[in-house]
Amino acid sequence: MAEIIQRDGTWAFDGSTVRITPGLHRSVPLFRQTYGEIAVPLQAVAGVVHEPERRRGRLRMRLREGADPLLQATGGRLPEAADPYRLLVEPDRSGVAEYVAEEIRRALLLDQVSKGPVTSYLLTGPPVPVSVRSSDGTVSFDGTRVRVDWAGTSDRVKRATGPRVIALEDLVQVEWLPNSGHEDGFLRFVTRETAFSKLPPEKDPYALDLWGSARRDLLTALVATAVTARLPHPSTRAGARSADRREATAGPPPAGHHDVLLRRLRELGELHRAGVLTDEEFARAKAAVLRGF
Secondary structure (H helix, E strand, C coil), X not given: CEEEEEXXXXXEECCCEEEEEECCCCCCCHHHHHHCCEEEEHHHEEEEEXXXXXXXXXXXXXXXXXXXXXXXXXXXXXXXXXXXXXXXXXXXXXXXXXXXXXXXXXXXXXXXXCCCCCCCCCCCCCCCCEEEECCCEEEEECCCEXXXXXXXXXXXXXXXXXXXXXXXXXXXXXXXXXXXXXXXXEEEEEECCCCCCCCCCCCCCCEXXXXXXXXXXXXXXXXXXXXXXXXXXXXXXXXXXXXXXXXXXXXXXXXXXXXXXXXXXXXXXXXXXXXXXXXXXXXXXXXXXXXXX
């Protein structure tokens, strides 16, 4: 067993799995503490390095592309301090950190683990059910459906539509951008019917606008990851997109696309007639839908 215990957390390698446990010190970001322990199978690891520094060094792990739903959902946009695959190392433990890194590298070499992409997730992501309260509302996921309950401060367009419930089978992907504290972020659930809608997050009833506490809003990545882990792997979606492109060059789009377009336009028309959307908002949303199709 190769193990290093630091205030920032613990890495333990038993020859087949790296167990990463966040520290409990107040300096450890809320996101890492909430995400909890991560078991990384050796087959998911692309490499590991120790970066020694005079004041405090770092252990960094790089995972194979497509192995982790967390990295897929966040797209490398997690703040560095919230990255669970980075461990701060005190100078007097530099030797232990290098030993742990070398043991993992040796195991990768002996097992001849490829550094290339994978076609299925090798990590499970956070358990469900999971629920997070953000600046725009509360988002929950029970493994089969997403539910969004809007906050009193949410845009009137969203509050007028009521709670949003989305079945997992209707989802195409999840888009996530963190609230940096300087610029708003968002968590958007993309369905087959809304894939071409380009409403801004503050008015999109399928998106949460993240504008409040950056520390709390970062937890929405938990939901984004849990949903992503249960959607088709991105390598499968890439194959589907290639098939769609071939179909598009072969002839006109299938009738189902027109049904989706008409349904989306009807929804926008109803919101406009009810006074939820202004003339300007309706025109902008309608133009975005038409452009997408």
